[in-house]
Amino acid sequence: MKKLLKYSGYVVGIVLLLIMVFPQFFLPSGVVGAFALAIFTQTCQKNVSGASRIFIAEKSVATAFTITSGEISAVTGTTPFMRVDAMQDSVSWSELGELVGLNNWKITNTIEFDVMPPSKDTNTFLQALIDGSPCGYFAIIQDGNGQYWVVGHNATDIRERPLRLNKQDHKTGKGLSEAEGNTVRITLMNECGGLALPLDDTLNTAMDAGSSTIAKWS
Amino acid sequence: MAKLVVRKECLESEVHYGYNGTSLRVVLKNATQEELERLKGLGVDVFEKPDLKEDKK
Numbered sequence: 162m163k164k165l166l167k168y169s170g171y172v173v174g175i176v177l178l179l180i181m182v183f184p185q186f187f188l189p190s191g192v193v194g195a196f197a198l199a200i201f202t203q204t205c206q207k208n209v210s211g212a213s214r215i216f217i218a219e220k221s222v223a224t225a226f227t228i229t230s231g232e233i234s235a236v237t238g239t240t241p242f243m244r245v246d247a248m249q250d251s252v253s254w255s256e257l258g259e260l261v262g263l264n265n266w267k268i269t270n271t272i273e274f275d276v277m278p279p280s281k282d283t284n285t286f287l288q289a290l291i292d293g294s295p296c297g298y299f300a301i302i303q304d305g306n307g308q309y310w311v312v313g314h315n316a317t318d319i320r321e322r323p324l325r326l327n328k329q330d331h332k333t334g335k336g337l338s339e340a341e342g343n344t345v346r347i348t349l350m351n352e353c354g355g356l357a358l359p360l361d362d363t364l365n366t367a368m369d370a371g372s373s374t375i376a377k378w379s
Numbered sequence: 380m381a382k383l384v385v386r387k388e389c390l391e392s393e394v395h396y397g398y399n400g401t402s403l404r405v406v407l408k409n410a411t412q413e414e415l416e417r418l419k420g421l422g423v424d425v426f427e428k429p430d431l432k433e434d435k436k
Contacts, residue, residue: 224421225396227389234392237423319395320402 209305297323315355
């Protein structure tokens with residue numbers, strides 16, 4: 162019995178040591194905050210600013226996200242993300258992280274895009290955004306590098322802090338020389354605790370090809 | 380009811396889903412049958428297809 166206790170003590174000690182040295186093997190995948198600092202290697206490649214495409218879904222219809230190795234590998238829903246034809250070079254996404262107090266970190270996502278011309282159709286679109294805002298939205302944004310990101314969902318808050326319609330701004334402008342006159346600028350925002358996740362290569366390719374079922378194309 | 384089996388390549392994946400108005404998270408390799416049933420109900424595609432031979436029996 163003494164020997165058993167002695168050896169089981171060794172085993173427990175070794176296991177605890179392994180957990181401390183290799184925590185990644187003992188934590189569920191996708192858990193954030195569990196990453197130890199490691200070398201960051203920069204890839205030599207083009208890096209293009211801006212964003213081009215935007216798709217929006219109500220939180221209630223995008224029912225599940227599957228995350229594999231830090232990327233979204235599947236999106237399940239009752240209705241796909243809706244394509245929004247925004248004006249060229251009007252789409253932007255900002256992900257701003259800030260220290261709150263000493264121990265908290267807050268991330269503010271801001272998505273802006275312009276639609277035009279103001280009409281019955283833009284009114285219908287805006288009213289739908291106003292009506293759905295209390296429950297919130299998820300958005301898929303394609304950045305200048307062609308990478309798609311899901312904004313409004315993150316691995317910390319899961320689905321609890323979605324985007325909401327923050328602002329709608331329509332100004333006629335003062336004359337012909339005002340390029341942004343008579344456009345409707347729409348701003349979606351959220352404050353959350355985690356970083357937005359990218360779509361994996363398979364979903365990214367399907368989105369590029371316009372064949373992905375997670376988005377409504379026509 | 381047939382036991383739901385997660386495809387091998389999805390075992391390490393994690394699913395974030397909405398259930399009864401709340402948000403839940405499950406790592407598929409640790410999921411219970413009840414959790415897998417919920418995911419199946421939502422249409423999450425991570426399961427082995429049922430064996431046709433088994434169905435015939």
